[in-house]
Amino acid sequence: MERTRTQMQRYAPERQQEILRLARERGRVDVLSLAEEFQVTAETVRRDLKALDRAGLVRRVHGGAIPAGRLDFEPDLAERDAVAADEKQRIARAALAELPGGEGPGSVILDAGTTAARLAAEIPLEAELTVVTHGLPVAARLADHPGLTLHLVGGRIRHRTRAAVDDWALRAYREINADVLFLATNGFSLEGGLTTPDLAEAAVKRALIAAARRVVLLADSAKFGQQHFARFGDLADVDLLITDTGLSPEDARAIERAGTEVVRA
């Protein structure tokens, strides 16, 4: 098919490169203009943007996209997914009760991830704790708590999760020993154990578990039964699971029979 328009026919990767260039140049692109500009349907543009988004090159927004790096806040944390947000909120609140109190400042490890970030946001400003984390957003939220001693675990930063991984992180966690670990996961089940899509993160999570005397898993019920690529532990490693009421009482009982206490917030 010969194009007589100003835009010559392009192959998909070329078009995507060009879209990326335009996004960076203009700061934002919208689906409809791109569709017209390239003489393709909006559907195709959406597919292109989706591909660029998966590659981490742009941030998809309703109606268009913004080049990655331009937004310095984290839309993932501002997620408006009302259902999960609400549950995560309740989970975070419930988790507060598990913070080590008593005499002397306790020590906790906070995993990376949105649920942990939510917990971080809930930690009272005047709390007296030693906190260790490898999650950049988590650290950002805690950095101004005057009562906290915050230790950041270094490493290579994964773009998608903003978590530190690899050697530095592993070594750091090997050197510490915390009262409580607040662990997050992408999937958990009785047989499948605890799983996450990324191997590097799984390795860090394994180190996390080894570094704490008590393991508290924070996971909304949608994650129950999910299995991802990398397995980093078992439910047996978890002392307490805090989830939401979306987890059926039968499933909860089954988990408790396996030795893990369950709280449905």
Add this chain to the structure above:
Amino acid sequence: MERTRTQMQRYAPERQQEILRLARERGRVDVLSLAEEFQVTAETVRRDLKALDRAGLVRRVHGGAIPAGRLDFEPDLAERDAVAADEKQRIARAALAELPGGEGPGSVILDAGTTAARLAAEIPLEAELTVVTHGLPVAARLADHPGLTLHLVGGRIRHRTRAAVDDWALRAYREINADVLFLATNGFSLEGGLTTPDLAEAAVKRALIAAARRVVLLADSAKFGQQHFARFGDLADVDLLITDTGLSPEDARAIERAGTEVVRA
């Protein structure tokens, strides 16, 4: 100093980003002004503030919101020092020219501090680099850049500067070797050397200098002649000083005679 605001339609995340910026800049925003400013209804603004609140970036108050944690991770607040802001901006721009280019991705170390954060914000989205930093705000700014390999240096986080210090940081910097270091300081002079108020930070800065082949010092001219408690190096350690025109030509010449190239941006 209100910039003319185009009434162009914004995507929700863009608007939220802008609201966050305004909140940090002004210390407080109110629903109605924002609604007018962005040409949306108060409901929408409330929703935006709610999202930002959930993300922990602002705290909701009746009628508006205030930025969370006051000293939150952005330089904007630290940069309310309007005198230096402009100069820091020019210094950051000038520093871009010193980023390693050429064949293969270069490696740079970015010091913590507001000037370095400025530089981080100026690094183009498409840059291909390996960046190492121990500054939380710096890392937050760069975490989204798709072309960067970002390594975060861990350690105890100092509340005031949001920089990682102590053993983890020192050890990490001992293990690396970067093309260029962009160094910041609180004071510099020919006889007094490079100084900063905090001993722990000074130790890290010393490790920084040892870890780079080329040292570029970013410092506005107000810092010239200042001497603080902890000395971490000499101007002789610096290959290039990027400062502003506030540094007198005579002082610049004196520094150059000592072997440090000087750029007055």
Add this chain to the structure above:
DNA sequence: GCCCGTCATGCGTGATCATGCCCGTTTGAG
């Protein structure tokens, strides 16, 4: 030259999202 698997694209449909409006409830200033 022919066939078939793969891929990019377009189309239709039902779901989702962002926003605005309504209205009962809460808040805080006087």
Add this chain to the structure above:
DNA sequence: CTCAAACGGGCATGATCACGCATGACGGGC
């Protein structure tokens, strides 16, 4: 204590999106 302002939940609406399927181009193998 009073009351207007502010809030938030529910709902409506139009735009946008995701998914399945059909089409047609391309390319490799026979």
